[in-house]
Every structure is written in C-alpha cells, then in structure tokens.
Amino acid sequence: MGFLSEISLFRYGASRALRKLCVAIAASVALTVPALAENITIAALGDSLTQGYGLPQEEGFVPQLQAWLSAQGAEATLINAGVSGDTTAGGLSRVAWTLTDDVDAMIVALGGNDLLRGIAPEVSRANLVGILDAAQQKGVPVMLVGVPAPNNYGPEYKAAFDAIYPELATQYEALHFESFLSAITERQDMQGAMRIYMQPDGIHPSAKGVALIVEAMGPSVLELISRAR
Known part of the structure; x- marks a missing residue:
C-alpha cells in the first residue's frame, strides 16, 4: 500500500x-x-377577571399572560376558560370538559362572584373541592388563586372564606396565589391605583392593571409549568 x-x-x-x-x-x-x-397547555378556569371583561381581547388576562410567558421563553399555551359572572358552582359544572386530554395544568381563579352573592363559605369550599378532585384525578397540577372576602359580611364569614384557598392548596398540594388583584390592591396609593389600574366599575382591572397582575403572578405560573413537566 x-x-x-x-x-x-x-x-x-x-x-x-x-x-x-x-x-x-x-x-x-x-x-x-x-x-x-415540551409545550405545556394550561387551562385558566375563572370568571370575568380571567375572561377579560371590558377589555379588547388582546389586552385581557390570558393574552397578556401568554405574551409574558413567551417573553420568558416558556413553552406554554394558555386556554381562556373564563366565563363572566361564573361562580365556583359554575366552574365545577364545566371543569370536566375543560380538562381535556391535552390540558397539562390548570389555573383556578373563582370565588369573586360567590362573594358578591353572599354564598356560604362551606358551599364555595365544596365546589372548589370538586374542581380540585377533578384535576387530581386527571393528574393535572393546579394553581389556586384566592379572593379575599370583604368585611361587610362580618368577621366570621371573612375568616371562613379567606381560609378556603390556603387550606385547600395545602390539602391538594396545589400552588397558592393569595389574591388575583393583590398587585393593585396592595399599592400604597390605593386611590391612585384604583383610578389608573381599575376600570370605572371598580371591580375589573384595566389593561394596565392586568399588566401588573401578570407581572406579579407570572413567576408562580412558571412554577406551575415546571410542575406540569
């Protein structure tokens, strides 16, 4: 050679x-x-706060959270399962068909309309238990978003209602985000915050308010994504 x-x-x-x-x-x-x-699909089960009441579609909670997650490089797709006026009972009635086989995680943000109607805390708790049971049976991790009760129903009602979310989050090993509107309601200048970050009805956030909410809640949603992997 x-x-x-x-x-x-x-x-x-x-x-x-x-x-x-x-x-x-x-x-x-x-x-x-x-x-x-792997892309994670998250269903956001909620009421008008989730649905984006009073805002152009692209400025609602779900689209803004989707944009925030994408900016963080998170491979996730959000499904808007918010229905204006829905109570915990309404969420329970539709959780079965919300949890389709392609849903990997779920945000549960319900209870505000229960408070507006003065529904007994034990009823709201039972409905949320049903929702969490459904998610557990499907093996879907949950982030439970709380709604602090106002004082006008009395201290016993408030204590019972406020305890629902942290207690159920512990029981079901779910993530717990204390309050949907906390990024707005906990600001020092409350009057100024209401004017800038809330719609005129004083109940629903403006587009700027939603941006604050998303920024505050986003890291917890990233943790939810991590759990779903």
Whole structure:
C-alpha cells in the first residue's frame, strides 16, 4: 500500500469516527431536549377577571399572560376558560370538559362572584373541592388563586372564606396565589391605583392593571409549568 493510500484510509477512518460521534451526540440531545422543550397547555378556569371583561381581547388576562410567558421563553399555551359572572358552582359544572386530554395544568381563579352573592363559605369550599378532585384525578397540577372576602359580611364569614384557598392548596398540594388583584390592591396609593389600574366599575382591572397582575403572578405560573413537566 502506498503512502497516499495510507493517508486516504486514515482520513476515511477519522471521518467515519467523527460521523459516529456526531450521531451519538445527536441521539443524546434527542433524549434530553424534548423534556425541556415540551409545550405545556394550561387551562385558566375563572370568571370575568380571567375572561377579560371590558377589555379588547388582546389586552385581557390570558393574552397578556401568554405574551409574558413567551417573553420568558416558556413553552406554554394558555386556554381562556373564563366565563363572566361564573361562580365556583359554575366552574365545577364545566371543569370536566375543560380538562381535556391535552390540558397539562390548570389555573383556578373563582370565588369573586360567590362573594358578591353572599354564598356560604362551606358551599364555595365544596365546589372548589370538586374542581380540585377533578384535576387530581386527571393528574393535572393546579394553581389556586384566592379572593379575599370583604368585611361587610362580618368577621366570621371573612375568616371562613379567606381560609378556603390556603387550606385547600395545602390539602391538594396545589400552588397558592393569595389574591388575583393583590398587585393593585396592595399599592400604597390605593386611590391612585384604583383610578389608573381599575376600570370605572371598580371591580375589573384595566389593561394596565392586568399588566401588573401578570407581572406579579407570572413567576408562580412558571412554577406551575415546571410542575406540569
């Protein structure tokens, strides 16, 4: 065998070995990347706050949260399962068909309309238990968003209602976000915050208010995504 032939064989062997190495690396990456890049589908089960009442579609809670998650590089798709005027009973009545097979996680933000109607705390609790049971049966992690009760129903009612969310979150090992509107209601200048970040009805956030809510809630949603993987 001549010198040039030996060089050719060496080059052929080196090239072949390099190809084998590349294939091995690609196979290793293929085994690990899908788990990181897997798209997570999140259903946001809620009322008018979730639905985006009074706002252009693109400025509502779900679209703004979707944009925030995308900006963080999170591979997630949100489903707007908010219905204006819905109570915890309404959420329970439709949770079964909300939890389709492609839903990997769920945000539950219900209870505000229960408060407006003065529904007994034990009734609201039972409805939320039904929702959490449905999610648990499907193996879907949940973030439970609280709604602090006002004082006008009395201290006993408030204490009973406010306890629902942290207690159920602990019981079902769900994430707990204390209050949907906390990013607005906890600001020092409450009057100024209401004027800038709430709609004239004083109940629903403006587009700027939604942006504050999303910024505050976003990290918890990222944790929910992590749990769903």
